[in-house]
Amino acid sequence: MSATYDRIGVDYSDLRKPDPRIAARIDAALGSARTVINVGAGTGSYEPVDRRVTAIEPSEEMIRQRPVSAAPAIRGAAEELPFPDASFDAAMAVLTIHHWQDQAKGLREMRRVTRGPVVILTFDPAHRGCWLTDYLPQLIALDEAQMPPLDFYAAHLGPVEIAPLPVPKDCTDGFLYAYWARPKAYLDPRLRLGSSSFWALDGVEQGLAALARDLDSGVWTERYGHLLDLDELDCGYRLVRTA
Numbered sequence: 001m002s003a004t005y006d007r008i009g010v011d012y013s014d015l016r017k018p019d020p021r022i023a024a025r026i027d028a029a030l031g032s033a034r035t036v037i038n039v040g041a042g043t044g045s046y047e048p049v050d051r052r053v054t055a056i057e058p059s060e061e062m063i064r065q066r067p068v069s070a071a072p073a074i075r076g077a078a079e080e081l082p083f084p085d086a087s088f089d090a091a092m093a094v095l096t097i098h099h100w101q102d103q104a105k106g107l108r109e110m111r112r113v114t115r116g117p118v119v120i121l122t123f124d125p126a127h128r129g130c131w132l133t134d135y136l137p138q139l140i141a142l143d144e145a146q147m148p149p150l151d152f153y154a155a156h157l158g159p160v161e162i163a164p165l166p167v168p169k170d171c172t173d174g175f176l177y178a179y180w181a182r183p184k185a186y187l188d189p190r191l192r193l194g195s196s197s198f199w200a201l202d203g204v205e206q207g208l209a210a211l212a213r214d215l216d217s218g219v220w221t222e223r224y225g226h227l228l229d230l231d232e233l234d235c236g237y238r239l240v241r242t243a
């Protein structure tokens with residue numbers, strides 16, 4: 001099994017520390033489930049500690065970075081979950097669906113192996129992220145290409161509730177729009193590598209140079225400084241839960 005995250009995930013656990021406020025939203029969505037399958041589990045972010053978790057992850061590098069206390073991971077992919085029907089009380093998949101080769105099949109597999117709620121943390125490609133897309137408009141096309149539209153979930157999971165998941169101002173995770181209130185973070189090449197989007201895009205230098213100039217000159221603050229009064233911002237992330 002070849003896995004992109006064997007290449008791009010090398011620093012993942014340092015750059016992508018789960019945010020406790022996002023963890024609380026995921027935990028609430030899992031309801032009273034005792035057994036949970038975490039699909040695209042990566043290094044174990046957002047896995048509940050007080051439920052029995054089965055982790056599925058294709059990348060050996062990501063599995064290697066799982067803490068010793070985390071649930072043991074099975075090497076595998078969403079598209080073919082090696083479990084009988086209705087094996088788990090609930091299922092979760094956090095910021096992973098955009099990497100799946102067959103997203104419809106992966107969702108149907110999650111539905112098949114789960115008795116209760118299926119919970120997906122994803123991004124609405126109709127949203128424009130945050131001010132970062134003013135500097136890097138190519139992110140919009142990338143999000144549109146990789147992220148399923150929101151009506152895709154009901155088509156493959158059955159009825160769903162979809163709620164915004166705003167990003168806290170001081171989010172501890174390092175996903176793409178996590179640094180909306182810390183614009184200088186995007187100028188740090190190491191922090192950028194925490195997001196697969198920066199691995200996927202070429203030609204970001206011009207946009208990042210414009211951001212650096214605007215931060216220096218005060219133009220960024222003039223345009224976007226009002227956002228810094230907010231504690232959290234809707235950057236397009238969505239929590240999907242089967243009804």
Ligand SMILES: C[S@@+](CC[C@H](N)C(=O)[O-])C[C@H]1O[C@@H](n2cnc3c(N)ncnc32)[C@H](O)[C@@H]1O
Nearest residue numbers: 005040041042045059062077078094096099100
């Ligand atoms: C951005 S990481 C998210 C990891 C973790 N869920 C988290 O929130 O930190 C995306 C993960 O999806 C995994 N992935 C890629 N293709 C997959 C597939 N077809 N099925 C399941 N997981 C996959 C990657 O290996 C990677 O670990």
